[in-house]
Amino acid sequence: MMSLAQPTVAILLTGVLVGVSAALLGSFLVLRGNSMLADAISHSILFGIAAAWLVSGQTSGPIQIVGAALSGVLAVYLIETLARTRRLRDDAAIGLVFPALFSIGVLLINVFARDVHLDEHTVLLGEIGFVWLDTVTLGGVEIPRATLALLVVLALDALFVLAFYKSLKLATFDPGLARALGLAPGLIFYVHLALLSGTAVAAFDAVGVVLFITFVVVPPSTAYLLTRRLSSLIGLAMLIAAASAPLGYALAVWLDVSIGGSMALATGPFLAAAYAGRRWRAWRGSGRAQSESPSA
Amino acid sequence: MFNPFTDYTLQNVMIGAALIGVISGVLGAFAVLRRESLLGDTLSHAALPGVCIGFMIAGARAMTPIMAGALATGIVAALMVVGLTRHTRLKMDAALATTLSLGFALGVVLLTWIQRQGGAAQAGLDSFLFGQAAATTRADLYPMMGLTGLAIAGVALLWKPLKLMSFDPEFAAVAGLPVHWLNRVLTAMIALAVVTGLQMVGVVLMTAMVVAPGAAARQWCGSLLGMVVMAAAFGATAGISGGLISALAPGLSTGPVVVLVAVSIALVSLLVAPRRGLIPQWWRTRHRRSHTSTDRILQTLYELAREHGDWRYRIEEGAVDAYYGMITEPQLTALADRGLVVSARHMPDEGRHWQLTDAGVAYAGERHSRRDRRAAASR
Numbered sequence: 001m002m003s004l005a006q007p008t009v010a011i012l013l014t015g016v017l018v019g020v021s022a023a024l025l026g027s028f029l030v031l032r033g034n035s036m037l038a039d040a041i042s043h044s045i046l047f048g049i050a051a052a053w054l055v056s057g058q059t060s061g062p063i064q065i066v067g068a069a070l071s072g073v074l075a076v077y078l079i080e081t082l083a084r085t086r087r088l089r090d091d092a093a094i095g096l097v098f099p100a101l102f103s104i105g106v107l108l109i110n111v112f113a114r115d116v117h118l119d120e121h122t123v124l125l126g127e128i129g130f131v132w133l134d135t136v137t138l139g140g141v142e143i144p145r146a147t148l149a150l151l152v153v154l155a156l157d158a159l160f161v162l163a164f165y166k167s168l169k170l171a172t173f174d175p176g177l178a179r180a181l182g183l184a185p186g187l188i189f190y191v192h193l194a195l196l197s198g199t200a201v202a203a204f205d206a207v208g209v210v211l212f213i214t215f216v217v218v219p220p221s222t223a224y225l226l227t228r229r230l231s232s233l234i235g236l237a238m239l240i241a242a243a244s245a246p247l248g249y250a251l252a253v254w255l256d257v258s259i260g261g262s263m264a265l266a267t268g269p270f271l272a273a274a275y276a277g278r279r280w281r282a283w284r285g286s287g288r289a290q291s292e293s294p295s296a
Numbered sequence: 297m298f299n300p301f302t303d304y305t306l307q308n309v310m311i312g313a314a315l316i317g318v319i320s321g322v323l324g325a326f327a328v329l330r331r332e333s334l335l336g337d338t339l340s341h342a343a344l345p346g347v348c349i350g351f352m353i354a355g356a357r358a359m360t361p362i363m364a365g366a367l368a369t370g371i372v373a374a375l376m377v378v379g380l381t382r383h384t385r386l387k388m389d390a391a392l393a394t395t396l397s398l399g400f401a402l403g404v405v406l407l408t409w410i411q412r413q414g415g416a417a418q419a420g421l422d423s424f425l426f427g428q429a430a431a432t433t434r435a436d437l438y439p440m441m442g443l444t445g446l447a448i449a450g451v452a453l454l455w456k457p458l459k460l461m462s463f464d465p466e467f468a469a470v471a472g473l474p475v476h477w478l479n480r481v482l483t484a485m486i487a488l489a490v491v492t493g494l495q496m497v498g499v500v501l502m503t504a505m506v507v508a509p510g511a512a513a514r515q516w517c518g519s520l521l522g523m524v525v526m527a528a529a530f531g532a533t534a535g536i537s538g539g540l541i542s543a544l545a546p547g548l549s550t551g552p553v554v555v556l557v558a559v560s561i562a563l564v565s566l567l568v569a570p571r572r573g574l575i576p577q578w579w580r581t582r583h584r585r586s587h588t589s590t591d592r593i594l595q596t597l598y599e600l601a602r603e604h605g606d607w608r609y610r611i612e613e614g615a616v617d618a619y620y621g622m623i624t625e626p627q628l629t630a631l632a633d634r635g636l637v638v639s640a641r642h643m644p645d646e647g648r649h650w651q652l653t654d655a656g657v658a659y660a661g662e663r664h665s666r667r668d669r670r671a672a673a674s675r
Contacts, residue, residue: 030390035389035393035394036334036337036393038393039334039393039396039397043500082566085566085574087514087515087572087574089328089333091334092331092333092511094333095333095334095336095337095503095504095506095507095508096563099507099508100504100556100559102500102501102552103504103551103555104556106426106551106552107553107556110547111548208404210397210400211397211400213396214397214398214401216393218394221390221393221394224386224390225385225386251405255405255409256409257409257412258404258407258408260404261401261403261404261407261408262401262405264398265398265401268401268402271394271398275379275380275383
C-alpha cells in the first residue's frame with residue numbers, strides 16, 4: 001500500500017500545499033492593496049475554530065472548515081461596516097475587529113478547552129510535525145487528514161481562480177470598470193476572501209493561523225518585485241512558496257526548531273534577494289545613465 | 297472564592313496596566329489620526345524575535361534586556377517597512393504585512409530554539425504571546441515607567457510639530473518641518489509603547505491597545521490635546537480593569553481581556569459620543585426631520601390663511617393630509633402642543649379643522665419674512 005503518511009513526505013507535502021494555495025489567493029490580495037486583510041482573517045479564524053470546536057467537539061472536518069471560515073468573512077464584513085460609518089478609517093477598523101475576535105477565541109479556549117488538545121499555542125503556531133499521525137485511507141493511499149483537507153481546498157481555490165480569472169483580474173485592477181461591466185467585484189471579493197479563510201483554517205494544523213499570513217503575502221510581494229504580468233506573478237509566487245517549504249524544513253531539522261515557523265521564515269530570503277536585485281539594478285542604472293528609468 | 301494573589305501582586309498589575317494604557321493611548325491617538333493604526337500591529341509582531349534575542353543575551357527572563365531586544369527588532373522592522381515602500385513598488389499594506397509575518401516567523405523559530413535549549417516555558421517567554429499580568433513583578437515596572445515617561449516627554453517636547461504633522465502633513469513639509477525625521481521619532485515612540493505592553497498584553501494583541509483608545513477618544517474630542525488625554529484615560533481604564541479581571545480569574549490570559557475591554561470602550565464611544573456618535577446623530581436627524589415637517593405644515597396653514605385674508609381661517613385636516621400625501625395628525629397635534637394651532641369644528645358633519653393661534657401667526661410670520669429676506673438677498 002502506498003503511503004503519504006511517512007513523516008517527511010507528509011510534512012513536506014503539507015507545507016507545499018499550504019504555500020501554493022496561500023500564494024495563489026494572496027497574489028490578488030497583494031495587488032489589490034488589501035494585504036492586511038490576510039492578517040485580519042488569519043487572526044479572526046481563531047474565533048471560528050474555537051466556536052466550531054465548542055459546537056461540534058471537532059477541530060477538523062469539512063463543516064468545521066466552513067464554519068471557521070465564516071468567521072474570516074464575518075471579520076471582513078465587520079471591518080467594512082465599521083469603516084462605512086465614516087467614524088473610523090479602515091486601518092483603525094481592522095485594528096479593532098481582528099484583535100476582538102482573536103481575543104474572544106483565546107478566552108473561549110481558556111475557559112472551555114483547558115484540558116483538550118486545542119490550545120491557543122497550537123492554533124497560533126501550528127504543529128506540522130504531527131500531521132502524519134492523523135491519517136485516512138483514500139483509494140488505497142494513506143494520507144494525512146490535514147493534507148487531504150488542503151488538497152481539497154487547493155482544488156477549490158484553483159477552480160475559482162481559473163473559472164473567474166478574467167473577472168478577478170478586472171476586479172483587482174479596475175473595480176470601477178468591472179462594476180460597469182456588471183461583474184459584481186464586491187461579490188468576487190467576498191468569495192475570494194471566503195476561500196482565503198477556508199484555506200487558512202485548513203492550514204492552521206500545519207503552520208498555525210499567524211504563520212499562514214506569511215505565505216499569503218511574502219511570495220506574491222516578492223514576485224511583484226520581479227514581474228508585472230499577473231499570470232507570471234501568480235506562477236512565481238506559487239513557485240517561491242513551494243520552494244520555501246523544503247528549505248524551511250531542512251532549516252527546522254538542522255536547528256531543531258518549529259517547522260511551521262522556519263517554513264514561513266524561508267520565504268524571507270527570496271524577498272531579500274528580489275529587493276537586493278532591484279536595488280542593485282537601480283544603483284547601476286543610475287550610475288551608468290541618468291536617462292534610464294531606474295524602475296524599468 | 298480563594299484569591300491566590302496578594303495585594304502586592306494586584307498593585308503591580310494595576311500600576312503596570314495603567315502605564316500600558318497611558319503610553320499606548322497617547323501614541324495611539326497620533327497613529328489613528330495619521331492612519332497608521334496597523335504600524336503598531338507590525339511592530340508588536342516583530343517584537344517577538346527581539347524578546348527572544350534579549351532573553352538569549354541576558355540568559356534569563358530579565359525585563360530590561362528583553363525590552364531592549366524588542367525595541368531593537370521593532371526599529372529594524374520599521375526600517376524594513378520604510379525601505380520596502382520607498383524603494384520598491386510595494387504599497388504600505390504589503391510592506392506592513394510582509395514585515396509583520398516574517399518578523400513573527402523569526403520569533404517563532406527563535407522561541408522554539410530557546411525551548412529546545414532549556415525550556416522557554418519555565419523562562420516564561422510563552423507569556424509574551426498573550427500576556428500574563430500575574431507574572432508582573434515590581435522590578436518589571438521600572439523599565440515600563442521609564443519608557444512611559446520617555447514617550448510622554450517626547451510627545452510634550454515635540455507637541456507643536458507633531459500636531460501639525462498629524463493634521464496637515466503637506467503643510468508641515470512645506471513649512472520646513474523635518475517630516476521624515478519626525479516620522480521616525482513617532483514610529484520609534486510607538487515601538488516604545490508596544491514594548492511596554494509586551495509583558496501584560498502580549499505581542500499578538502498589542503495592536504488593539506494602540507488603536508482602540510485613540511479611536512475611542514477621536515469620537516469624543518475635536519482637539520488633539522483632548523484626544524490624547526482622553527485616549528490615555530481610556531487606555532488606563534482598559535488596562536486596569538482588564539488586568540484585574542484576569543488576575544482574579546485564573547486561567548484567563550490578560551491580553552485578550554484587556555483588549556476586549558478596550559474595544560468595547562471604542563464601540564460604545566462610536567455609538568454614544570455626543571457629536572460623532574451614531575445614536576445621537578440618528579436621533580438628531582430624526583428630530584430635525586420631524587421638526588422641519590411640523591414647521592412646513594404650519595407654513596402651509598399660514599399661507600392658506602393669508603390667501604383667504606383671515607388669520608382665523610379654519611382648514612380641514614383632510615385637506616392638509618391630501619396636500620402632504622400623509623397623515624399629518626401627529627404633526628398638527630405637536631403644533632397644538634406648542635400652542636401654535638388649535639383644533640376647531642367648522643360644520644357638524646365635517647371632519648376636524650385647524651386654525652392658527654396668535655402665537656402661531658407670529659411664529660409663522662417671522663419665519664415667512666425671514667425666508668423672504670433670504671430670497672431677496674440671494675436675488
